[in-house]
Amino acid sequence: MPVNLKLQSFEPLIIAFCCNWCSYAGGDLAGTSRMTYPANVRVIRVPCSSRVSSNFILRAFQRGADGVVVAGCHPGDCHYTSGNYFARRRFLLLQRFLEFLGMEPERFQVHWISASEGNRFAAVMTETTDKIRALGPNRKLRDTR
Amino acid sequence: MRRIGVFICWCGTNIANTVNIEGVTEAAGKMPSVIYADNYKYMCSEIGQSMIKEAIIKEKLDRVVVAACSPRMHELTFFKTAAAAGLNPYLVEIANIREHCSWVHKDKQEATGKAIALIRTAVAKAARNKELWATQIPVECRALVIGGGIGGIQAALDIADAGFEVDLVERTPSIGGRMAQLDKTFPTLDCSACILTPKMVEVASHHNITLYTFSEVEKVDGFVGNFEATIRKKARSIDLEKCTGCGICWEKCPSRVKSEFDEALVMRKAVYVPFPQAVPNVPVIDRASCRRFTREKCGICRKACPAGAVNYDQEDEVLQKKYGAIVVATGFDILDLDDFGEFSYGKHPDVLTSLEFERLVNSSGPTGGRLLRPSDQSPPKNVVFIQCVGSRDKSRGKPYCSKICCMYSAKHAILLREKYPEAQAYVFYIDIRTAGKDFEEFHRRAVEEYGALYLKGSVGKVFPDGDKLLVKGVDSLSGHAVEIEADMVVLAAAIKAKSDAPQLARLLGISTDTHSFFTEAHPKLRPVEAHTAGIFLAGACQGPKDIPETVSQASGAAAKAIILLSKDNLLSNPCVSEVNESLCTGCLSCIKVCPYGAVAEKTIEEKIHGKALKRRVAEVNEALCQGCGSCTVSCRPGAVNLKGFTNEQIMAEVDAICL
Amino acid sequence: MKITTQSLCGTMVKEIAAISGENVAKCYQCGKCTAACPVNMAMDILPHQVLRFLQLGLVEAVLNCNTIWICASCFTCAGRCPRGVDLPGVMEALRAILLRKRGFSRFKAGDMPRVLNKGMPEQGIVSGFRKYTK
């Protein structure tokens, strides 16, 4: 099979860690509003963006995710007051570090999506899928066995 | 090997139209540990729930996965279903195949594939779910109200009327607070004392309220339902029981100091009641200015007291009491005007703050209610009121609006005219804000009926000019700079938080904003609760407020406290953090990131090489933990784990979702 | 500009209030009158400013402006005023003071042919005289 054909048929796997109070609810709203976004996105529900450990993100890449999104409440709106402020520091550093190791920065994204932003949820997921589809499959931190 | 049952909901056509239910059921049946998979049109219906219950019993299911709508929708429903069949509810997992799948995807094949992945993920997590039990925390059925102004009074009365014991702690010798200093209240112009005093008396006589005046809260430990407070009852030097409030002591007292209650406009004695309607109507000896204490001379009041109530040897009393709920109603201060030299405040006796003006028009005030200029005791003819002195001022004052000044300035303009029909009020304003019931009408009355001249603009300088004050300002509406020869200038100084609010916040474990006002748990939906469970806020300690707002917030805070106190036990959210002590290194990073102060340090003893050794570890207070999980990520060895969202569970989800 | 009790409640101020029957303090300077005025482009002081000047007791400034003469008494301002201020009545009072008290005439009978428009109804001519002359 020619290489470009293979690329065309590539569908990325995107794992989204969503905080229960804002972003997961935003995803619910995208659903109740019948918006559409690619089925490539699969959501794992966590209480807060500050519950997302770098271990989970690395593990997702290892197990075949082509992109990972962490979504939380907008800074200042955290259900737990300050969780996303800590998350913001943790993930900014992680993102820059992964890029330092040669990972495309698009593959690990952080977004703030409120419970009322169903449209934003759908838009973020669509854009992310498009971007990562264009990047092609991730092999960089992936378990090649 | 687990025995997991998977129940797939069609949600009518909502799921079934885009997800191949049969295909998904078949795939689910083959997932690891799944021994039963079925589907139904409406899983949340009576029949659907019975299906689950029967299967739990018949198939001896030990975990249940329901693939249906969002867990935010029906998680509780299915928790109850499982519990009814004898299964711990926390063994149930929901796969969201509606909002996150069938409703957002069009292609049936794709949606079906994703639904299977989501169910596989839920199954993987469920396999690692553990039984969790909400713990019962007993509630101490007593409330502590800090602050005896109108907010604290209202909260205390409401809680007491609901049948709970309340301790009301007030720092000054009498309750009443700011409202007791006021003359009339807007927009009805009823007399402040007339509506406040009956409430003060009610507090004093209420069988459920214990009043601690001249007292301060020194320490608060514990958590929701179980606070333990240390209260210092400062030595009053007057026996509360013996004193009859006859007043002979302060008549005879030779020491005079400026009266705090009268905003230092007059002098009071060293033994004093702050104002005639004080509750309790028992004086205190201000030891800082009493000759007995400063020079070890005098003793006149003791000799004079017919009841023998004066006791110079009285000592501070420290109480330890337990409370289930705390209402904080500590009120506000007004901005120090040292930085606003252009108004000549402090340099000319006829330049006053609004609070001082309030005392001057008050019939129990220093002039007996006859508004007279402090400089020469003459009635003022032209009075200039300047609003936003320090409010909405980012550079020298506070950036926020103090909210009450527009209204009380209108009130002052009216009161001025009522006292002296020939007098003229001038009000410099930036904007007029009269959002409140009957507020705009009140303000218009001041303008139209009482002839107050409102000038949109600021005052640049107030020049003392003979026995007058020359006010230089602008009327930006006409574009004219204006000059007014005034007899009196009244400054609407900004409201600010109590200067020791940050200390109280630390003591209580609640947060303050950048201006030291206490922060509510949610600005819209939880406006009377502090971030710390069991602590509620009332009045201007949370932000500038008028009396009606303070009273409503106080009643709101009281209602929240009553809800809490009316429970014998509190059920805690079982999805809280726990510490694996054997893994805990004791670095205590978790304490730093916890927004609730729910993690603490503790020392444990361990046997190492046959020796008992002490070591510090972290400990989670389950009553305080809200389950955000920030601590789990700060913990490098993974010693802190969040029940319901453990590292193992989320890892299993990641592994399964990526398959 | 010095503001005093006298300037605020001078005889002229009282007179204007007496003639117009209007309390200018009712105006809160929203500017609706000016915004609604069909001839505001020709005025040197805008209608809401007329009221503001009166609130401040600046009667002379108002008596010397062209606004009171440009005003067509169309009553749009009064119809739309949220405070129910009868601004045309105030304008009329100002004109009346000038015309009656000070013998001022906006124009004389001799000016008529110059300004007369062929299509102008007779009623207009008459009311123009009534409005602008002694």
Place this chain on the structure above:
Amino acid sequence: MKQLSEILKEVAFGSLSSGEAEMVIGWQKGPFWWQSFPAFITDPGGTGSLIWDPFSVSNLSKYLLKEVPEKKIALFLKGCDALGFNQMLRDGRVDREKVLLFGIPCDGLVDPARVEAAGLSKGLLQVKKEQEELIFYYKKGQRKAPARDFYYAKCLSCRYPNPVIYDQMLGEAVPCQPVERFADVSKLETTPLEERFSYWSRHFSRCIRCFACRNVCPACSCRECIFDLAEPRWLGKANELSETQFYHITRAYHVAGRCVDCGECARICPVGIPLAELNRKFIKDINELYGEYDAGADLDKEAPLLTFKTDDPDVSSGS
């Protein structure tokens, strides 16, 4: 340096014989010129074997974790060791009351590899430092060379040559003349993404997962490392690049905001992975994003990952 070596013996003897300490941890010479091993001495008579020479590179404070914490231990700290000690103190891993610290000012230590690379190692018996020079002793004769030419890279960029914590300082403070420490990180940051990835893959694929980098690190002081846990099993045992990547990313991430930049990880690595560059990437980013922070030295500041500001820079969303 000879003089300092003598002082060191004296204070060790003194603290053991006075009972001030029950054990002294110091350095002892091994059979070869480049070997200076940690020594654990409980008998005052044994203190004569203690040395301080250009190879006394091991950070002795990490050994405190292995010893019974009830014992009062005296140990010697260089500038870099002191920072690490402070970090362990902050992590609650050592009891300040139970240790007696002798500070040693140190302007740099000798990397045996550089001696070898300079062709000076053949027949070498002993290396001594005198003033700014190294003296290489052979069977026949000796040679001299400027000491700084042989220092570890980490010593050349050292910013804290004098201990920031001690009970007693031995010797005079030495001047600090660090070279720019972020040069390599900055250079890597500007290389193309794919080149960077292959650079690190080349290094990581040589990793034998001996965990020496972790074991030597004063910020890696967990009682049980997550990589050693059976459940959850974060790290597999297979020789698989993604597992190695997981290890190195996580190791560096765990010391982010805590790494004292002592460079021990890179020094100890048997296959020469430039591990310090990983740590320094975090240090550089933290300094840029959240303000300068020196773990182990800035004791009054909160660790950058354990605090926040509401106006912190946002995480770029990749768009």
